[in-house]
Amino acid sequence: MPPAESTNPSNFIKTIIEEDIKNNKNDGRVHTRFPPEPNGYLHIGHAKSICLNFGVAAEYNGLCNLRFDDTNPSKEEAEYVESIIEDVKWLGFDWGDRLFYASDYFEKLYQYAVQLIKEGKAYVCDLSADEVREYRGTLTEPGKESPYRNRSVEENLDLFERMRAGEFKDGSRTLRAKLDMASGNINMRDPVIYRIQRAAHHRTGDKWCIYPMYDFTHCISDSIEGITHSLCTLEFEDHRPLYDWFLDQLNIFHPMQIEFARLNLSHTVMSKRKLLKLVEDGYVRGWDDPRMPTISGLRRRGYTPESIRNFCDRIGVAKADSMVDMALLEYCIREDLNKSAPRVMAVLRPLKVVITNYPEDQVEELDAINNPEDLSAGTRKLPFSKVIYIEQDDFREDPPKKYFRLAPGREVRLRYAYFITCVDVIKDDKTGEVTELHCTYDPATRGGDAPDGRKVKATLHWVSAGQSLDAEVRLYNHLFIKADPEEDKDNTDFKFSLNPDSLETLTSCRIEPGLAEAEPGRRYQFERLGYFCVDPDSTDKKIVFNRTVTLRDTWAKIQKSQNTSSPS
RNA sequence: UGGGGCGUCGCCAAGCGGUAAGGCACCGGGUUCUGGUCCCGGCAUUCGGGGGUUCGAAUCCUCCCGCCCCAGCCA
Numbered sequence: 001m002p003p004a005e006s007t008n009p010s011n012f013i014k015t016i017i018e019e020d021i022k023n024n025k026n027d028g029r030v031h032t033r034f035p036p037e038p039n040g041y042l043h044i045g046h047a048k049s050i051c052l053n054f055g056v057a058a059e060y061n062g063l064c065n066l067r068f069d070d071t072n073p074s075k076e077e078a079e080y081v082e083s084i085i086e087d088v089k090w091l092g093f094d095w096g097d098r099l100f101y102a103s104d105y106f107e108k109l110y111q112y113a114v115q116l117i118k119e120g121k122a123y124v125c126d127l128s129a130d131e132v133r134e135y136r137g138t139l140t141e142p143g144k145e146s147p148y149r150n151r152s153v154e155e156n157l158d159l160f161e162r163m164r165a166g167e168f169k170d171g172s173r174t175l176r177a178k179l180d181m182a183s184g185n186i187n188m189r190d191p192v193i194y195r196i197q198r199a200a201h202h203r204t205g206d207k208w209c210i211y212p213m214y215d216f217t218h219c220i221s222d223s224i225e226g227i228t229h230s231l232c233t234l235e236f237e238d239h240r241p242l243y244d245w246f247l248d249q250l251n252i253f254h255p256m257q258i259e260f261a262r263l264n265l266s267h268t269v270m271s272k273r274k275l276l277k278l279v280e281d282g283y284v285r286g287w288d289d290p291r292m293p294t295i296s297g298l299r300r301r302g303y304t305p306e307s308i309r310n311f312c313d314r315i316g317v318a319k320a321d322s323m324v325d326m327a328l329l330e331y332c333i334r335e336d337l338n339k340s341a342p343r344v345m346a347v348l349r350p351l352k353v354v355i356t357n358y359p360e361d362q363v364e365e366l367d368a369i370n371n372p373e374d375l376s377a378g379t380r381k382l383p384f385s386k387v388i389y390i391e392q393d394d395f396r397e398d399p400p401k402k403y404f405r406l407a408p409g410r411e412v413r414l415r416y417a418y419f420i421t422c423v424d425v426i427k428d429d430k431t432g433e434v435t436e437l438h439c440t441y442d443p444a445t446r447g448g449d450a451p452d453g454r455k456v457k458a459t460l461h462w463v464s465a466g467q468s469l470d471a472e473v474r475l476y477n478h479l480f481i482k483a484d485p486e487e488d489k490d491n492t493d494f495k496f497s498l499n500p501d502s503l504e505t506l507t508s509c510r511i512e513p514g515l516a517e518a519e520p521g522r523r524y525q526f527e528r529l530g531y532f533c534v535d536p537d538s539t540d541k542k543i544v545f546n547r548t549v550t551l552r553d554t555w556a557k558i559q560k561s562q563n564t565s566s567p568s
Numbered sequence: 569u570g571g572g573g574c575g576u577c578g579c580c581a582a583g584c585g586g587u588a589a590g591g592c593a594c595c596g597g598g599u600u601c602u603g604g605u606c607c608c609g610g611c612a613u614u615c616g617g618g619g620g621u622u623c624g625a626a627u628c629c630u631c632c633c634g635c636c637c638c639a640g641c642c643a
Contacts, residue, residue: 010582037643072642129641138639140570174641184571186639195641214643238572238638259573261636266579272643314591316581318574321636325579328592338605373605404603413601448601459601483579528602554603 011317013052013258017060017229020256026228030062033227034088035102035218037069038080038202040272041287042087042295044308044329045263051312052260053231054093065225066095070103071217073201081202083287087295092305102212102221103203109212110164112220112250113175113194117156121249122193123149124159125176132174135181136189142182143189149178163196166209170196177216179245187242191215219243219257220250227255233262234319263315264323267478267499268293269485283494284479290535290546291479291502301476302523302533302548307336323484330549337523337531337548342370342377345415345512346526346545347463348473350389353437355420358386363467366447368416380514384417387465389510391528394460395437397425402558404457406437413459415527419445461527468510472544473532475504511543518543525551 021028032053036046057064066088070076088095116122125148127135137143151159160175162168175194183189193216198209219242222230230243237259247254264270269278270293278284278292287294290301298308311332315324345368363385371377390406399407406412411421424438444451448459478499485497518524523533530550537544 069643075642132641133639136639171641192641234573235637318581320574322580325592328580331592415601461602528604551602551604
């Protein structure tokens with residue numbers, strides 16, 4: 001279990017739990033569960049639920065189970081089970097020996113259904129799906145009772161047994177709970193609790209051709225596992241009366257269902273349906289595309305489990321629908337990586353610089369600090385020579401106000417190296433594009449400090465041309481342009497809301513030689529640029545980096561305000 | 569027009585009858601060999617609105633307004 005986080009805000013669920021403990025409800029026991037359906041990959045919204053369920057259990061000396069809600073074989077796959085297990089583990093949580101599947105309870109569930117039938121509380125209904133819908137009524141009109149509602153217990157028992165035996169066609173009959181067709185709560189209008197469906201189940205194969213529905217399964221599964229607090233999202237609030245009804249009728253252990261608001265994050269989508277569409281229609285490269293809000297996408301992007309846990313702590317838990325700003329997630333990963341990521345020199349868009357007064361074939365080694373936030377990370381040697389690369393952005397022939405970096409005649413510092421002064425600008429005759437800079441260096445400033453105490457306004461990152469390595473760098477931006485892509489409800493076409501610039505691939509980046517052996521998953525800070533991590537696409541020939549997040553960029557902010565205020 | 573929820577700073581969110589925590593964002597200012605980090609300061613006389621109860625209300629009552637969810641043999 002991860003260590004307790006520093007922030008520990010209160011929320012209404014903890015209030016309820018603390019009250020229950022005080023009253024010795026459940027003998028003061030706290031037992032939760034995270035119950036994913038294995039029909040897709042986990043995303044940051046699930047992380048909220050995972051952190052809540054496992055977190056609250058840990059905080060009150062309780063337990064949290066991992067349980068797959070696998071009652072619909074036509075949508076569920078073993079591949080998803082694998083990825084979910086991996087993701088929850090990666091996030092840092094441990095369910096001990098309590099990995100369960102609702103399908104483990106199929107036989108028990110069947111017996112409970114039989115019990116309901118015997119007590120006259122459930123019946124086999126021969127209505128078709130369409131007819132069931134018609135009989136259900138609408139939001140404002142009550143439903144009609146099924147003509148099969150008053151079959152005898154014996155007939156129901158016989159029919160249900162034959163449903164299980166496979167005597168009837170898919171969809172031809174259902175088992176329904178006998179509640180109230182006039183209820184204002186549509187979930188109470190004789191909900192279906194078993195359907196006939198001949199589909200291979202990822203665990204039980206073809207053993208069953210009838211499968212229990214969520215409402216019937218979930219409460220009983222919770223009860224079997226001795227769950228004390230069953231936490232779920234707001235849309236199940238309407239289902240709570242049903243949850244309670246089943247447990248009351250069956251007279252078995254009764255967990256308490258508590259609903260909280262699901263997470264919405266700005267500039268992305270969270271519904272499994274939409275994420276699946278992004279993957280299937282090729283808008284992204286897969287479930288683990290670094291632009292996806294999936295756990296696997298965030299992992300590949302370079303997010304740490306710690307940063308995601310901190311994020312989940314900070315967003316809180318409440319009942320109000322809300323949308324959290326992506327900026328908070330970004331803050332959390334910067335906070336973590338600032339402390340832990342080794343600094344490294346990388347030039348994304350190289351501009352050649354020749355140090356005219358530097359000896360032709362000399363290469364010297366300069367000391368660089370690996371992490372100013374953690375001196376125990378030590379130092380390393382950086383090669384320096386006559387020809388180096390700096391960032392194109394770090395030179396302006398005609399510098400605007402407040403631009404501190406290199407310009408004709410201006411002196412700046414090369415980090416851990418020397419002060420250089422720009423003396424000449426070489427341009428392409430045809431395009432006018434700056435192709436090369438000639439600079440002089442001051443040998444007395446070796447290491448980056450001037451003995452005469454003179455200051456420079458900027459420090460640039462750089463890389464030695466001869467000693468640097470080639471790399472590909474993938475820059476990511478918000479997947480969606482608008483903060484709330486679902487704002488326009490009728491516009492379901494991603495084409496209109498996706499950010500065309502969510503991925504920019506740079507192929508001629510130069511990185512310091514020490515990165516030659518960097519392994520996939522390794523995270524670095526590229527000085528002055530941001531945090532990057534090595535992508536699994538890397539090969540012996542070419543290292544590929546993903547930009548996790550940029551550094552905070554005050555200069556970009558200044559430029560933006562200059563651009564918006566200058567046209568006057 | 570049925571049922572269930574929710575409305576506290578730009579975004580989250582504490583608060584539970586005693587006079588509006590905190591975080592992000594934003595805006596200053598200081599430190600700095602990363603325009604990063606760090607530090608310091610600013611940022612709701614007011615809690616969707618109107619009435620009422622009370623010495624006292626974001627908290628209690630009441631009416632109104634707005635937003636979300638539900639008509640799968642999905643979860």
